[in-house]
Every structure is written in C-alpha cells, then in structure tokens.
Amino acid sequence: MIEHIHSQKMRAFCSRALENAEMTEVAEHLAACPKCRRLFPEVFHEMNDHQPVSLNLSPELLFRHEHLDFDQLVSLADDNIDDEDREIVDIHLRACERCREDVRSFLEFRRQIESAINIIPAAGQPVKWAERISGWLYRLKRN
Ligand SMILES: [Zn+2]
Ligand SMILES: [Zn+2]
Numbered sequence: 001m002i003e004h005i006h007s008q009k010m011r012a013f014c015s016r017a018l019e020n021a022e023m024t025e026v027a028e029h030l031a032a033c034p035k036c037r038r039l040f041p042e043v044f045h046e047m048n049d050h051q052p053v054s055l056n057l058s059p060e061l062l063f064r065h066e067h068l069d070f071d072q073l074v075s076l077a078d079d080n081i082d083d084e085d086r087e088i089v090d091i092h093l094r095a096c097e098r099c100r101e102d103v104r105s106f107l108e109f110r111r112q113i114e115s116a117i118n119i120i121p122a123a124g125q126p127v128k129w130a131e132r133i134s135g136w137l138y139r140l141k142r143n
Contacts, residue, residue, distance in 0.1 A: 005029055005036045010043045066092050068099045073106050 005013070005026055012018050013026045030037050068076070072089055075081040081089065093100050 004033065005039065007039065007043055010036075010039055011047060014040075014044050014047050067096065068092065068102060073103060076103060077107055077110055 009018075009026065013023065016023065018026065030040055066088060068089060072081065072085065075085070076089060093103065
C-alpha cells in the first residue's frame with residue numbers, strides 16, 4: 001500500500017525544505033501517483049499566492065529519469081510529437097544535459113544524412129536513415 005503525501009509534507013517539498021533523499025522520494029511518488037500529482041499544483045499555487053508562479057525545480061525532478069528514447073528523438077526531429085509528450089520532453093531536456101546532447105547530435109547527424117542524400121540524389125537506393133540512426137544511437141548509448 002502506497003503512503004500518500006500529506007499536504008504538510010507537500011508544502012515542505014514545494015519549498016524544498018526536505019532532505020535530498022526525501023525530495024527524491026516525494027518526486028518519485030508524484031511521478032507514480034496521479035492523486036498526489038493533482039495535489040501538488042494546488043499546494044504549490046497556494047504557497048505562491050502572492051508571487052508570480054515560476055517554474056521551480058520540481059517538474060525537472062519529476063521527469064529527471066525520463067530519458068528520451070529513440071522514438072521520441074525521431075518524433076522530436078520530425079516535429080511530429082504530441083503536445084503532452086513535447087511538454088515532458090522539454091522539461092526533461094532543461095534538466096538533462098545528456099539528452100540535450102543526444103538531441104543535438106541526432107539533429108546534426110540527420111542533417112548530414114539529408115545533405116548527403118541531396119548531394120547524391122542518383123545513388124539508387126534510398127537511404128534508410130531511421131535504421132542507420134538507430135544503429136548509431138545504439139552505439140552512442142553504450143559509450
Ligand atoms: Zn499518492
Ligand atoms: Zn535524459
């Protein structure tokens with residue numbers, strides 16, 4: 001049985017008054033528990049009553065383990081990603097240098113492939129770039 005987060009603890013979480021281990025615990029619970037996730041913005045807004053709401057660390061904490069997978073990279077590169085996914089991906093990218101670098105390398109690599117295709121249009125076989133990138137990305141992840 002999961003122990004839900006009391007609003008007092010949530011308040012401490014929002015003001016980052018908890019120990020690191022507890023911050024992580026709460027963030028992980030929030031990531032897994034829709035009920036507490038609904039409580040979080042309420043408490044957060046209540047606490048920031050007289051201040052403009054700015055993005056605090058918490059969403060990044062929530063999504064910090066959500067590394068981009070290959071499908072998301074492709075969707076992002078193709079600008080073919082739905083709004084909810086994009087939001088999560090954007091939040092994660094702000095927090096995760098590794099994935100930012102992945103996206104950058106991916107776009108760069110794709111640009112190279114695309115310009116190669118443009119320069120040699122009569123090469124016969126169309127380049128199956130998704131397959132090639134997949135192999136490339138696999139190597140990258142193992143480094
Ligand atoms: Zn809960
Ligand atoms: Zn990441």
